[in-house]
Amino acid sequence: METRFRTLKDIPLEEELVPGTMICAGCGGALLVRIFEKVLGSNVITVNAAGCMTMLSVFPFTPFKSSWFYVAMASAPAAAQGVRDALDILIKKNKIDSKDNLKVLVLTGDGAASGIGLQSTSAAIQRGLDFYYLVYDNEAFSNTGFQASESSPFASATKTTSPTETHEGVMSQKKDLFEIWRAHKPPYVATISPAFIKDMMQKIERSSQFKGPKLFIANSPCPPGWGIESDQVIRVANLAVETGIWPLKEAINGEVRHTWMQKRRPVEEYLKTQERFEHLFKPTRNDEIINQLQKRVDDYWSSVKK
Amino acid sequence: MITVSLFGRGGQGIKTASHIVGDAAFTSGNHVQDQPLYGAERRGAPISAYVRISQTPILERGKITNSSLVVIADDSLLDSIVDNPLQTVTDSTVIMINSSKGVSEIRTRYNINNVLAVLDLTKLTQDITHKSIPGVAVASTTCKLLGFEFDVIEKSLRAELKEIGIHQEDISRNVELARSCFNQTTHAKIETITKIKIKESPIIDPIYHHPQISTCTITATGNSRLRERGAWSNFKPVIDYEGCTKCMICYVYCPDSAFTIDVKGFPVVDYDACKGCNICKTECPTKVISLVRRENK
């Protein structure tokens, strides 16, 4: 398929989200939503599970030029099914013109996607719901002050997992949503990053040729939660990819392809940028944990087909 | 009882400032209550914190509605209608404002007749700590106004900063900052407040309304543009167009849709929309974006 996005400059200039939101300055998630909506265009209804991004619209103000629907944390894919069905029925009965058809986008955080909302997502994928699903993965429950979620990475500090002498922050491994979704065999699954906007635009475009679930999981640096300066968001997202911690990939009908495969940097370059991993370096360096994190990334990449 | 209300923006260290004041008051032998108040936690969004200090046990709860001392860490809040910190001021309230403006300018502009101290704590903080988080300067100045000893302040400060994981070298710089704030402020005469009489209110039975009218529905589109966010940061990005290559990188990476591209292809920042995250400055490949301190309108 011929792409509209050959360079960064091919980005659509129309803003689908106007300024003035309550979202933190420098929020990686907000940037992702802005770009995602630009590529999808104006005929969209966004179904938003409770989380940081529900702060985009605070009554009586909204940044969206298109429709937005706020639903409970666990039920966004179910609500999206209702919206999709209603649109289909109205079009079939000629109550609305098919050119007024809307794309349905579920917008959700990692807390909902990998925890409380996993069941309804699984069911929606299984039913073959025709929708886009975007997870802004800031790796914790940021909206309420950064408590650990099932997506928080191993050894990271969160509000509920402060490192102590006996443990190093989060002791479980980050849930692999990409593989969980892929096991359902949807037509399109991808990981994206705010530092790789062209890759992201091309993936959204590529996914649009499929009817059915089109699922995206996005690395979303969160300045207050990760302990980074807001201007470092893109730098940190870039390191997540370049150290191999955040593989950029897609799976079309289950077949995986990596869209970034270059020489990797050591993971500690990424870890060092963030206060949530600071205890691995200060007051003394914890080589055991750093090596474990490196090994996990190495093991992942050694299984990747060249 | 002395009631202190502190106002600032998320990320300025206001919560920590209230803890330092509370801790110093407690160590000085008082009964103390200190509590921050915020909605969803957001950098840049207005937050307030309240400290009650008393020789006898404190039975009051909740927000302070009449303050002995009002401390405003960010003067842009004074221009806000919704979050205006002067709401809890009475005739006898002492007011301290962190601002680069002069006392007389603030007095006339906001019509303040109270005892008023205006200090540029942001500048002092930048000079000494090389960061722009004025929380410690605010705490130290507040403690001095309340008449606490520096030793006590230093101890509380060290304990609070350590608890939130600040490094030793940064703590030392903040102690230095606290000392210079302490030395440049004088002790104020702060009036204790008298008990407020609480009005009895009747019990109201809620009436059932159909969800179609009882849930919030926004029928406008894209109207958040009416909410200016420029005051969220003390700095704004300024582009030197001579070196700009029109690469659009700044435009692409702005999370807040604050850029437009003009007819010649140059990026233009809308300063009412810009929250001052500085991503554009960091990402600009030719380094033609610099930061300039904002003066509020």
Ligand code: SF4
């Ligand atoms: S807390 Fe983090 S994810 Fe949430 S709005 Fe702020 S920066 Fe974004």
Ligand code: SF4
């Ligand atoms: S500082 Fe941040 S919000 Fe302001 S224009 Fe630059 S990228 Fe946008």
Ligand code: SF4
């Ligand atoms: S990133 Fe820098 S060079 Fe590129 S368009 Fe923006 S200001 Fe100009």
